[in-house]
Amino acid sequence: MKLLILDLDETLIHATDCYLDRDPDFEVGPYAVYKRPGLDLFLSKVRSQFHLAVWTSSTRLYAAPVVENIFPHDVDLKFVWSRERCTMRFDPEHHDYEWAKNLDKLKRRGYKLEHVLMLDDTPAKLARHYGNLVRVKPFLGNLADRELFQLSDYLPTLAETPNVRRIEKRFWRKASTSEP
Numbered sequence: 001m002k003l004l005i006l007d008l009d010e011t012l013i014h015a016t017d018c019y020l021d022r023d024p025d026f027e028v029g030p031y032a033v034y035k036r037p038g039l040d041l042f043l044s045k046v047r048s049q050f051h052l053a054v055w056t057s058s059t060r061l062y063a064a065p066v067v068e069n070i071f072p073h074d075v076d077l078k079f080v081w082s083r084e085r086c087t088m089r090f091d092p093e094h095h096d097y098e099w100a101k102n103l104d105k106l107k108r109r110g111y112k113l114e115h116v117l118m119l120d121d122t123p124a125k126l127a128r129h130y131g132n133l134v135r136v137k138p139f140l141g142n143l144a145d146r147e148l149f150q151l152s153d154y155l156p157t158l159a160e161t162p163n164v165r166r167i168e169k170r171f172w173r174k175a176s177t178s179e180p
């Protein structure tokens, strides 16, 4: 079974220190946290098709309660990695430093990158591993967002492919069935 690594902020949730026009789904410290539409359904679908893990560039202190709140309690997450597992790197495109997620770290854990997918809204964080990326639009609280519904249709098409890195994934929305 392939490993699907999920980013948190702006991919599965949006956390903000000023409330949106509605009550948040939950709060973590000073942050109001809003779940992306379709999150529960999305997780219930992908958990049967992939091994799941979380990798966020936010702190462990923040990530742990978010994970606690959004995943069903019987989900077996392979790991929850936070900033401590990221690498500071200069992003030439934005002339700024970025916490990068170096997927080579997975190889040391015995994972083959041909079998690893990463769901993330920030491509710069993937640095040299774009082949593993399924890029999502950043979620900033819009209730009309349909990204996770479409991904529920699209991701299963990658579950059986021998090498996910060989598949062109930049135009995945066209391959999904929920929207033309």
Ligand SMILES: [Mg+2]
Pocket (backbone or CB within 6 Å): 007, 008, 009, 010, 011, 120, 121, 122
């Ligand atoms: Mg993100």
